[in-house]
Amino acid sequence: MKITDILAKEATIMLTEPLKVTFGDIKEVKTLFIKIETDTDLVGFGESCPFEPVTGETLSTEQKALEFLSPALYGQDPLQIEKIHNIMDDQIVGHTALKAGIDLALYDLLGKQANLPLYKLLGGASNQVTTDITISINPVDKMVSDAQKYVAQGFSELKIKAGLDNTHDEKAIAAILEAVDDDTVVKLDANQGWTSKQAVRFMNRFNNTKLEMLEQPLPYTNTSDNALIRQNISQDLILDESVHDAHDAFSVLQNRAADVVNIKLMKSKGIFGAEQINRVAEAAGVACMIGCMAETRLGIAAAVHFAAAHKNVHYCDLDSFMMFKEPDWLSGGFEQNGDVLTLTEAPGLGINLEF
Numbered sequence: 001m002k003i004t005d006i007l008a009k010e011a012t013i014m015l016t017e018p019l020k021v022t023f024g025d026i027k028e029v030k031t032l033f034i035k036i037e038t039d040t041d042l043v044g045f046g047e048s049c050p051f052e053p054v055t056g057e058t059l060s061t062e063q064k065a066l067e068f069l070s071p072a073l074y075g076q077d078p079l080q081i082e083k084i085h086n087i088m089d090d091q092i093v094g095h096t097a098l099k100a101g102i103d104l105a106l107y108d109l110l111g112k113q114a115n116l117p118l119y120k121l122l123g124g125a126s127n128q129v130t131t132d133i134t135i136s137i138n139p140v141d142k143m144v145s146d147a148q149k150y151v152a153q154g155f156s157e158l159k160i161k162a163g164l165d166n167t168h169d170e171k172a173i174a175a176i177l178e179a180v181d182d183d184t185v186v187k188l189d190a191n192q193g194w195t196s197k198q199a200v201r202f203m204n205r206f207n208n209t210k211l212e213m214l215e216q217p218l219p220y221t222n223t224s225d226n227a228l229i230r231q232n233i234s235q236d237l238i239l240d241e242s243v244h245d246a247h248d249a250f251s252v253l254q255n256r257a258a259d260v261v262n263i264k265l266m267k268s269k270g271i272f273g274a275e276q277i278n279r280v281a282e283a284a285g286v287a288c289m290i291g292c293m294a295e296t297r298l299g300i301a302a303a304v305h306f307a308a309a310h311k312n313v314h315y316c317d318l319d320s321f322m323m324f325k326e327p328d329w330l331s332g333g334f335e336q337n338g339d340v341l342t343l344t345e346a347p348g349l350g351i352n353l354e355f
């Protein structure tokens with residue numbers, strides 16, 4: 001099989017309501033769909049969802065990088081995935097979300113060629129995952145009512161966004177812990193908004209509560225203090241923006257600086273890099289979470305295939321598609337029942353996309 005063309009299509013997806021995080025208010029998401037055509041009837045679909053504060057890419061830089069990379073990929077066998085990553089990395093450093101879109105399309109083709117759903121090719125530990133759902137920063141009353149609404153919808157894990165204002169964060173967490181039942185697990189994501197002392201003080205106030213995990217308290221540039229935080233809090237420490245690839249994971253875990261590593265396909269250049277991070281973490285005895293930027297159902301389906309395939313991926317934060325008014329030209333991949341996402345048995349990613 002040979003790659004004959006790589007096409008990109010921009011799409012704007014509206015959110016059902018704005019999402020507030022430390023980076024600002026998000027009302028709509030722009031994403032880039034990738035289609036790899038081959039000299040057979042098979043085509044592969046991928047998604048390159050840029051998130052400027054984390055991967056430094058925009059739709060237009062993705063388009064430019066694709067234009068730059070494509071000539072080196074034409075004529076290559078799309079099933080030689082490591083070879084294609086080597087070519088891409090030799091041509092241009094970084095551009096991880098763009099490379100993820102190409103990677104996802106390659107894995108989609110691999111599954112279609114094998115006539116198997118991707119999770120079975122990656123390991124097949126399971127065909128389903130349980131995901132948490134994110135509560136964005138809002139007035140405390142709104143955050144509490146969102147928490148109650150999601151618990152009523154069947155979610156057992158809530159991820160609370162924090163990091164803008166310590167006093168507000170503390171009130172919000174206390175009120176949410178009070179409002180939800182004992183079976184609900186609460187995680188907090190400070191999105192790089194704290195200092196190490198703020199993190200330790202904050203988490204120690206919530207010892208012996210349902211607040212079980214703290215994600216990325218410090219700016220990603222601080223590579224020295226996460227281990228200190230981890231030693232001084234009772235909750236698990238998850239690192240997200242600090243870990244983009246297997247090298248970051250190795251360095252963080254050498255320093256015993258995380259209890260959980262949060263993989264995102266847009267940081268890891270797709271499934272190929274996600275596999276490497278998970279193996280490094282598993283060897284270090286550390287679990288992985290898989291999160292998302294603001295991917296549509298396509299990117300999320302790829303993340304579900306990866307997560308379901310591996311026992312070491314214990315946690316999923318794959319809720320972005322639930323925040324969207326989903327377009328009718330994109331479907332498939334998995335079915336949702338409460339907080340459980342179950343993959344279909346369709347080959348590859350199992351996605352239907354009008355491209």
Ligand SMILES: [Mg+2]
Nearest residue numbers: 189215216240
């Ligand atoms: Mg995060």
